Amino acid sequence: xxxxxxxxxxxxxxxxxxxxxxxxxxxxxxxxxxxxxxxxxxxxxxxxxxxxxxxxxxxxxxxxxxxxxxxxxxxxxxxxxxxxxxxxxxxxxxxxxxxxxxxxxxxxxxxxxxxxxxxxxxxxxxxxxxxxxxxxxxxx
Ligand SMILES: [Zn+2]
Numbered sequence: 370x371x372x373x374x375x376x377x378x379x380x381x382x383x384x385x386x387x388x389x390x391x392x393x394x395x396x397x398x399x400x401x402x403x404x405x406x407x408x409x410x411x412x413x414x415x416x417x418x419x420x421x422x423x424x425x426x427x428x429x430x431x432x433x434x435x436x437x438x439x440x441x442x443x444x445x446x447x448x449x450x451x452x453x454x455x456x457x458x459x460x461x462x463x464x465x466x467x468x469x470x471x472x473x474x475x476x477x478x479x480x481x482x483x484x485x486x487x488x489x490x491x492x493x494x495x496x497x498x499x500x501x502x503x504x505x506x507x508x509x
Pocket of ligand 1: 411440445
């Protein structure tokens with residue numbers, strides 16, 4: 370597997386069916402970008418461009434994506450930043466950091482599309498915990 374250290378932006382209307390390594394395909398129409406995982410494993414990395422997901426910055430023919438790309442769901446678990454067309458590699462992430470990032474993603478998504486049922490069940494759990502604490506205190 371060849372690691373990719375540079376991506377060239379390709380502005381397209383539709384993401385190609387067979388994307389080539391080394392390109393970052395950007396479809397503004399569908400607010401999505403896609404590239405093949407830069408570790409060389411060939412997995413397709415889809416990065417939706419919206420406030421809860423990724424932000425694409427263009428600067429003089431170069432592109433940057435923020436936040437970083439964390440391919441936790443792929444066997445390679447690679448993690449890198451795309452800045453000014455360059456791929457900069459992050460060290461391996463500890464499992465608890467990955468869990469925290471996933472939790473943050475879920476929170477962001479929930480903030481964008483609130484689920485009243487989910488919120489109520491969380492509230493219920495918090496109340497139950499609080500009540501059991503009070504109960505313990507009462508029993509001493
Ligand atoms: Zn990979």
